[in-house]
Every structure is written in structure tokens, then in C-alpha cells.
Amino acid sequence: MQGYSAKLDKFNSKQVLLNGFDSAEFAHDLALWNVRHNEVMLLVDDRRGHTPEQHRKIFAIVGDFAKWSGEDLETERFFLTIDFLQESGIEPFSLSYKSEEQASVTVAKQFINWLLDRAIAWNVPLHERPSELTDDIYSAMLMGLKHRSCVICGEHADIHHVDVVGLTGRDNTDHRRNRLMALCRTHHSEIEQIGFEKFDSLHHVEGIKLQEDLLIATGVMTRTQMNEFDAKYYRESLRKNIGD
Ligand SMILES: [Zn+2]
Numbered sequence: 707m708q709g710y711s712a713k714l715d716k717f718n719s720k721q722v723l724l725n726g727f728d729s730a731e732f733a734h735d736l737a738l739w740n741v742r743h744n745e746v747m748l749l750v751d752d753r754r755g756h757t758p759e760q761h762r763k764i765f766a767i768v769g770d771f772a773k774w775s776g777e778d779l780e781t782e783r784f785f786l787t788i789d790f791l792q793e794s795g796i797e798p799f800s801l802s803y804k805s806e807e808q809a810s811v812t813v814a815k816q817f818i819n820w821l822l823d824r825a826i827a828w829n830v831p832l833h834e835r836p837s838e839l840t841d842d843i844y845s846a847m848l849m850g851l852k853h854r855s856c857v858i859c860g861e862h863a864d865i866h867h868v869d870v871v872g873l874t875g876r877d878n879t880d881h882r883r884n885r886l887m888a889l890c891r892t893h894h895s896e897i898e899q900i901g902f903e904k905f906d907s908l909h910h911v912e913g914i915k916l917q918e919d920l921l922i923a924t925g926v927m928t929r930t931q932m933n934e935f936d937a938k939y940y941r942e943s944l945r946k947n948i949g950d
Pocket residue numbers: 856857858859860861889890891892893
């Protein structure tokens with residue numbers, strides 16, 4: 707899920723008119739995420755700020771950091787927040803419900819994703835599953851692929867293809883063609899045994915398809931590998947045409 711902000715101008719039962727909507731960024735992201743459906747969700751900032759569930763998740767993850775580093779909870783939260791603000795460029799916010807600067811739902815969501823990303827990158831043991839700690843399943847799936855950590859248990863993971871049954875060598879597979887999921891050996895065996903449908907209903911995860919830029923950014927494929935696959939497809943198409 708990706709969010710965009712704008713001011714609501716007018717609406718009726720057929721159309722919604724937005725002011726200050728960055729349509730160029732939106733079009734760029736649609737292409738980048740390879741979005742093929744056009745369903746969007748309209749969230750309205752009701753000024754209530756971040757939700758209690760988000761509050762709980764933030765403190766759960768910060769608590770895991772504190773346990774890992776030996777700092778007390780508030781000191782750990784202070785340093786993590788500073789890093790997040792610096793890296794994201796977001797304005798300082800408060801997690802107090804009484805504060806004028808209370809974090810919005812969007813900021814809290816970004817903070818949670820950032821915390822999870824860092825926890826996985828730094829091997830901070832999480833006592834809850836990343837896919838349950840985020841309310842943004844796409845980010846959880848992406849983080850698993852990026853850090854090669856199982857989306858279910860956080861153990862070291864390999865890339866699993868949701869659409870293909872069986873194992874093939876990582877370098878022999880064109881990852882642009884399939885939905886991907888990072889799974890450890892145990893969960894890999896499980897999905898092979900019970901099938902994706904059952905696995906999904908049990909663990910609430912989904913495979914994601916990555917565009918070329920993201921495959922490279924997450925280190926799943928290199929540009930050279932893609933070029934080699936393209937050259938192979940080209941040779942195959944030539945051979946087929948000659949055969950015809
Ligand atoms: Zn696992």
C-alpha cells in the first residue's frame with residue numbers, strides 16, 4: 707500500500723476531485739510497482755492521529771531494540787526517532803495522544819516500516835512476526851526479499867516463487883516473471899507441501915512481483931542477468947521464426 711496526500715476539493719457519487727495531487731509521482735509509482743488494477747482507497751485525515759494499534763506496534767519494536775542494545779526503552783526510542791527523522795526528513799512528532807504534534811496515521815506507518823527495516827538489517831530479534839507488526843503487507847514482503855529474511859519467522863531466507871512449483875537455481879531463474887516471497891527452509895517446505903492457498907490462509911502473506919529497478923535495488927537480480935535472459939529470449943524467438 708502506498709499513500710499520497712492531497713486536499714479534497716469536490717466529490718459526488720461518480721467523481722472525486724483532489725487539489726494539489728502529485729499526478730506525476732503517482733504515475734511513476736504505478737509503473738514502478740507494476741500495478742495492473744486500478745483500485746484505490748481514500749483515507750481521510752480526521753486529525754485523530756496515529757491509532758492505538760500503531761502505538762502498540764511501535765513500542766513493541768522499540769522494546770525489542772532496547773532488549774537487544776541494553777538501553778532503557780525511552781533512550782532507545784529517542785535515538786531511533788532521531789535517526790528516522792534524519793533519514794526521512796519528516797517533521798518531529800510526538801507519540802502522546804494529548805500532544806498537538808501527535809504523529810498522523812501515515813507518519814506512524816512510515817515509522818513502523820522504518821523500524822522493521824532497521825531491525826531486520828541489524829538482526830535485532832523481534833518477538834512478533836514482521837508481517838504482523840506492519841499494517842503494510844507489501845512493505846513486509848519487500849523487506850523480507852531485501853534482507854533475505856523469512857516473512858513468517860525472520861530466519862535466513864531464500865527467494866521462493868509463488869507461481870512456480872519446485873526449486874530452480876537462483877541464477878537460472880528470471881525473477882521478473884514471477885511473484886516472489888522470502889522464505890526459510892522450513893516454511894519453504896511447508897508451502898511446497900500444503901500449497902499456496904492453504905499457506906496464505908494460515909500465514910496471511912502474499913507474493914509480490916518486483917519491477918526491474920526494485921529487483922536490482924533489493925539485490926535479487928543484476929542488470930547483467932536480465933540482459934542475459936533478454937538475449938536468450940531473443941535467440942529463442944529467432945530460432946522459432948526460422949522454424950516456422
Ligand atoms: Zn521461516
